[in-house]
Structure formats: C-alpha cells, structure tokens
Amino acid sequence: MPPAVKANLGYTPPDGGWGWAVVFGAFISIGFSYAFPKSLTIYFKEIQKYFTVSYSEIAWVSSIMLAAMYAGGKLSSILVNRYGSRPVVIMGGLMVGVSMVAASFGTTIMHLYLLVGVIGGFGLSFNLQPSLTIIGKYFQVKRPMANGLAMAGSPVFLFTLAPLNQFLFDNFGWRGAFMILGAIVMNCCVAGALMRPVKMKTVQKDPDAATNGTTTEKAGATEGIANLEAGGLLSDTEPKQKKGGCADKCLDLSLFKHRGFIIYLIGNVVMFFGFFAPVVFLAPYAKGIGIDNYQAAFLLSIFALVDMFARPGTGLIANTKWIRPRIQYFFSISVAYNGVCHLLCPFLAVHLGYAGLVIYAVFFGLAFGMVCALLFEVLMDLVGAERFSSAVGLVTIIECGPVLLGPPVAGFLVDVFDDYKYMYWACGIMMLSPGIFLFIMNYFNYKRLDQEERQRQSGTTGLGSVTRSIMEERGAGEERTISKDLEMFDEEGQ
C-alpha cells in the first residue's frame, strides 16, 4: 500500500540533514548486532579447553545469542512503539556491555549461556529493531539508499571485529577480551544517542509515531510547550495502549490481514532456511575439495568485501525512479539470483576448482548483499513506517525458526550424503522457489493495489475520505480519534 502509507505518516520525513547521522548510528548498531555473535567464535576453542566442554556445548553460546536476538524482536518493537528508538538502543548497548563484562568473571559455562547468550542476545535485539525503525522515520524518498548504507554495517563490522578479536585474545586472554569487548559494544550507546527522535512539523496523536517523544520544530518549541507535549503525550498514550488490550496492540495481529505482509512472510520463512547455510559451509566446502586453510579463509574475505559494497550499491539502484515503484520485483529477483548461484556452485567448484569458488564467492557476495540491503526496505515499503516496528518484530520472531534450523539441517544433509553439493542444491532450491513465488504473488498484489488506488481516486474526493479509507485499512477502533485529530489539525493548519 505504498501511496496510502505515505500520506499516513502525517509529516514529511527530513530525508537528509540529521538523517545521515542517524544512518551512521544505525550502521553501528546493525553492525554490532549481526557481526558480534559470529565474531565470538574465535574464543570458543580456548573457552572449550578452559571449561572442559565439547565443541557443540560451546557453540550453544552463539546459537542462544542469535536466538535471543531474533526472539527479542517483538519485545523490542513494543518498547520502541512506547519509548522511541533512542532509549531502547542505549539500554540495549548497556545490556550487552554489562553482560560481557560480567561474563568475563564467569566460572561455569552456564554463566556464559545466560550472560552472553540470553542477556547479550536481547541487548542486541534492542539495537537491531530500533535502528531499522528509525530509518523509516527519517527517510522516505531516499529510504532504500539509507537502508542499504545502514545494512552495510554488518559486513564492515565482521571484517574489523575478526582481527580485533584475535588481537584482544592474544594480548588479554578470553577473560580480558570479553571485558574490553563489553566496553567496545557500549559504543552502541553512542549510536543510540545519535538517534534523535524525529522532529515533526505536525502534532501527532498517533501512538505509533508520536511516542517517539516528538517535539514541535519550526513552531519554535519553548521549554514549556515541549514539556507539556511530552507530559501530555505520555499520559495520553498509556491509556490508549491499554485500551486496545495487550493482544491487539502488543502483537498487532491485524498485520496478518495485510496481503503484502503475508506474501513477504511466507517467502521469507522459506528463504531463510537456505540463506545462511552456504556462508557457514563455504570454508569447510573449500577445505573439503583440497584447498588449504588460508585460501579458504580468503574466500570468506572476498565474500565479505563484495557484500560490503553490494549493499549500498543496491540501495542506490533501488532508489532510482525505475526500480523504486516496483521494488518488490527487484527483491524477488535478487532472492532467485541467490538460488541460481547456489545451484551453480558445485559445478563451478568441480570444473574450475579454487578459481570456480572465487567466482562463486564474488557472485554470492553480490547476491547476499542485495537481499540483505532490500530485506527490510521491502517490508517498510509494504506496511509503511508506522507499522514497521510491529511488523519487523513479528517477522523476526517467526524467522527465528528457519534461521536457527537452517545451518544444522544443512549440516545434517552434508553428513548423510557426505558431499556438500546436495546441500548447495537444496539451498539453491530453497531460495529459487521463494524468489519465483514472491515475483508472481507481488505481480498480483501490485495489480490489486493499482485497482484499489484507481477506485479510491475515482470514487471519493477530499481529505476526509482519504482519512476514512486510511481508517478502514487500519481497522482499529481507536484510529477514529486519530483521524479526527488529523482532520481538525489540517483544517486549522490550512
């Protein structure tokens, strides 16, 4: 519902200015969220020896952290709806920092599971969701570009954290390294401080957007008015939230009636089964066909390097006037392209050896970057910046399953067939089919949307009717009050 959603925001996003500082903050937050769990694996061997546990027991730390990061999505989106991005990100940064420092004093593996895994994971989820949400609040026209830049944080941080972790480990052992990492992660608080609540020209009573602690901007907000606003808003929104009942507001199940959201969800759930496994198994596959350790690790570096540039590049392309209106097609094509890469990988490896794998790493890096850059942009495009926070919370909770199951199931395939190529083919199909599915379904979706838009424009006129139709879309009772306010304001504003 792109056209209607744009009108829904009720204000014009800055699309620049401080927005770029916010993108930088989101870059840092997203970078830590994705790269941190993966980079901790460097310490596993030493910790495994220290606590005398098996490799699978220590690998649980990473899995728990990733699981908590995805599961915390809903909680984090509720908090963002209530308090805005800034406090949540700062709290998330503190959580991870404190948990890492506490873990450096840990005496059993259980301590690590709880501190690094659970608390650390939740802290990271409090970084991820708000960062994505606030980009939607600051950008509309340049949003794909902003998303692409922010998502580029993940490969950049992975690139830097890996050697940094090695350095810390060599000089301070795992305990000292955890302590210093805790301090480094607290830089997320700096990123959070950058996420200034977006200053809107209009006064919003909309609970989703308004609770970002808005201040009036060019209206010349004096301290008094600002306080009144803040105080008024806080007392307003709490009863509003409770009124709908937790089930309705907390989970926003109305999203499940949203056609585009359902299409996105189905496509993504299938896709994530085969998304991360090829990355995880690239190095072992290379070693399996006889390539030495350093060259295998180099493959991952090539992959990360291409990924780093593919993300902002994709954002730039997605921002062009040719792609932006039909961005869903672009996304489904990049998902399908991933699938094609995986299907061809075994052929490249067998016939061209190391050179084939290098070619694969380059194309796969490009594909992976494209999908990652667009992943949240298309969700924003579908549900709008308002409901994005709740939507992304729902999506991450549901995606938790495939993301965590994917690599172990792939590993199981490798063990059963004793050959990586079946796993790559399975992943290829896992990505090609959602890509095609998304393409076809979005074709129908776009057609329906265009139909609805034409109906709306021809059947009714005036702002009031637009508001009414927005109301219908939302489908929640209390929205009537909001639209009334909007109408009132618009009359006065004009």
Added chain:
Amino acid sequence: MFSPWISSLKLILIPLFWRGIYTKNPLLALNDPVTTVFRSAVLKGDNLVEKVEILKPINLELACTCDGNPNKLPNVTGFWRKDGIEIANSRLTVLLENEQYNLKKVFSIHGDSLGNYSCVFNGADKESKFDFYLTAPEMGNMKEKPIVAYVGDSVVMACKIKLPPKTWIWYKENGTEQELINSTTDPLRYKIFVDRNTTKLTVTNLTEVDSGVYICSAIYNIKTSVSHLEVRVISFMEPLKPFIAIVAEVIILVFLILLYERWGSQKSSSSPTGNMMHVDQMHKLTQDDNGIDESSTRKRKI
C-alpha cells in the same frame, strides 16, 4: 608389505601408501621387538623426501626404486648417506632390471641413530637421491603465542600427538633447569590428565611466578618428544585500563551528542518572533488535543 606398485608415481600416493603400512607398524613394533620393517618409496625425477615416524628400536629396511634414466645405462652406482655423509661400505653397482634400478639396505635404528638417510643413484655424473627422515613422532605446530591467564585464576594447557606414547611428563622451565611437575605432591595446584594421545595440565591459583615455559614430553621407547608452551600471568588491572578508557570515550561522546542537540534546540527556540504565530497555533492545538484526550481517557477509565 612391500607393495608392488611401481607405475605412475604421484607424490600424493606416497603418503597414502605410507599410511597404509604405518597403521600396522605400532602393533608389530609392540609385539615383536626384532622385526624388520619394510619402508620403500619410488624415486622419479626430482628429489623427494619422506618422513618416517618410529616408536621403538627396530630394524628398518629402506628401499628405493629409480625409473630408468633417459640414458638407460646398464648399470649405475648406488650408495647410502646418513645426515649428508656417505655410509662406509654401502656402495653397490645396481643393474637395470625391468627398466628400473633397485637399492635396499637394512638399518638398525635406535635412539641415537635417528636422522636423515638418503639413497643415492649415481650414473653418468648425474645424481638422484631420495631422503628418509627418521624421527620419533612429533607434536604438531603448537601455538607460538603465549597463553594469557590471570592471577588467582587457572590455566589449562594441552598437548596432542598422533600416536600414544608410553607416558606423558610435564616440566616447568626454571632458568636452564627443568622442574618436574608432580600432581601428587601438590594436588591443589596441579592436575594432570592423560588420555592416550592427549594430555592436559591444569594449574590453579595462579601467581605471577607461574609465568614461563612449560614442557610436555611424550615418552616413547626410542626417544622423547617435547613441546613448549608459554604462559603469561597478568593481573586484572591490565585489561581494566583499556576498558576504562573506552567507557570514558563512550560517556564523553554521548554527552557531547546530547549537548549538541540541546544547544541546537535552544538556538532554534530563541529564534525570531516569526515563530510566535505557530506557537499560538500549537498552544491552541495542544489544549484542544488534551481536551479530546482527557475526555477519551475519562471514557476509557470507565
């Protein structure tokens, strides 16, 4: 045991072949002290090297086979070298049989006679040689970097080797001397764990004195294999310094950013009176909105 493959020689086949024989070695070596073990390899063209790991004193037969040179001389001279020096009375004339030259010799190998043995074919002033490195099993590349541990904490050191030795012994290097680590005399501080081909030494209640080099030695009948591990014990103050520095940097940056924001909003609030019109509108709005919300709040409370 002497496998008759002789045709195409790829380097990759040698370690495979070697492994095939090798797995049988330990059993034979343990059961029958006076066994003659056969080791052979085929030489072709360039110089080749092969490593042989020996567990206990044995009689070892080394055999080399060289494909006929392009010259196809009827006979060449073959002899053996140990560590680069020709072994006395080892020169033989080797005849060309089935397009090959064969050279064999049995050596009595014990702790002192380990080293580098080469079979050399010399014909028409051209020399081809094949090296056998005879050693006791060696431990893989151990970490060169020291293990870092903390005062009051414990540290675990591990050593691993391909074939199980008779026994493992740990030492601590004390200057030029090596001090035996005895876990029975000091059970609170040292724990030694042995599991066939791995061993772990746990040192608890670390102090700065415990820093240094630890040596794990794998004792075989023929020789002892050693590996060095360095431990560095540091106090908790060391990582604390960068930690505090980074936390201070975070606090300062957050403070600066919030300060800049406050300063920015103050600047805009103290801007010219053109804004006062908007202020009034906002006032009215907020009052109106508050009014509506109060009524709705009242409703909800009911």
